[in-house]
Amino acid sequence: MLPLIAGNWKMHLLREDAIRLVSALRAQATSLACELLVCPPATVLADVAAHLAGSPIMVGGQDCHQAPFGPHTGDISAPMLRDAGASWVILGHSERRSDHHESDALVCAKAKAALAAGLKPVVCVGETQAEREAGQAERIVSIQLAHSLPDGFSGAVAYEPVWAIGSGRTPTETEIAGMHSLIREALQARFGAAGATIRILYGGSVKPENAESLLAIPEVSGALVGGASLKAESFLAIARAVPSNH
Numbered sequence: 001m002l003p004l005i006a007g008n009w010k011m012h013l014l015r016e017d018a019i020r021l022v023s024a025l026r027a028q029a030t031s032l033a034c035e036l037l038v039c040p041p042a043t044v045l046a047d048v049a050a051h052l053a054g055s056p057i058m059v060g061g062q063d064c065h066q067a068p069f070g071p072h073t074g075d076i077s078a079p080m081l082r083d084a085g086a087s088w089v090i091l092g093h094s095e096r097r098s099d100h101h102e103s104d105a106l107v108c109a110k111a112k113a114a115l116a117a118g119l120k121p122v123v124c125v126g127e128t129q130a131e132r133e134a135g136q137a138e139r140i141v142s143i144q145l146a147h148s149l150p151d152g153f154s155g156a157v158a159y160e161p162v163w164a165i166g167s168g169r170t171p172t173e174t175e176i177a178g179m180h181s182l183i184r185e186a187l188q189a190r191f192g193a194a195g196a197t198i199r200i201l202y203g204g205s206v207k208p209e210n211a212e213s214l215l216a217i218p219e220v221s222g223a224l225v226g227g228a229s230l231k232a233e234s235f236l237a238i239a240r241a242v243p244s245n246h
């Protein structure tokens with residue numbers, strides 16, 4: 001399974017800049033040792049998907065509702081994302097968990113809805129600075145993992161320490177390796193052989209300068225990239241840093 005480099009555009013880019021970015025990605029994303037995924041805001045998702053039609057670059061949403069349709073003003077369902085051209089969806093990002101008080105149970109319901117609609121979820125987990133300082137990082141991530149993933153889960157898990165997101169700070173390679181092997185063990189214990197096919201992405205201040213060393217860490221099967229995914233050069237530089245023997 002090739003590593004996955006996923007771009008989380010968050011609440012950035014109007015249509016013109018979004019199309020300029022994916023046109024550059026489409027033109028320059030050649031002979032990569034990874035798969036590429038872009039997750040634009042819902043307003044430009046269908047346009048982005050149309051521009052990427054026929055290219056290997058995949059498109060994902062940044063969240064979905066747990067119901068397929070219904071009276072939920074402002075929300076977007078998994079079948080709607082699929083209909084707009086998405087094949088993936090990010091769920092349980094720490095910004096959703098904090099801005100919208102999303103619980104593990106809600107993230108789990110959303111992941112179930114995504115799978116039912118034929119979308120592959122990227123479920124995010126990660127500890128806060130205070131939790132890490134209290135020596136609770138492993139415990140928190142284990143709890144989030146146990147309660148955010150539905151039975152029969154497939155797709156990807158992203159380990160994103162909350163304090164590393166947008167901060168320019170990252171855990172040490174040893175810390176990342178330790179957390180990723182803990183996640184791998186939990187996935188295999190719960191899902192058996194299928195647990196080995198779930199990618200574990202690292203996210204939080206991934207940039208061209210640190211991508212090579214982060215992507216070389218055992219059990220890091222890709223990256224979830226925020227800020228550096230908004231420019232074609234930096235996103236592609238990260239994709240090119242994937243070791244070819246992964």
Ligand code: PGA
Nearest residue numbers: 165166204205225226227
């Ligand atoms: P960052 O964001 O790369 O800007 O730190 C990562 C994320 O929030 O997914």
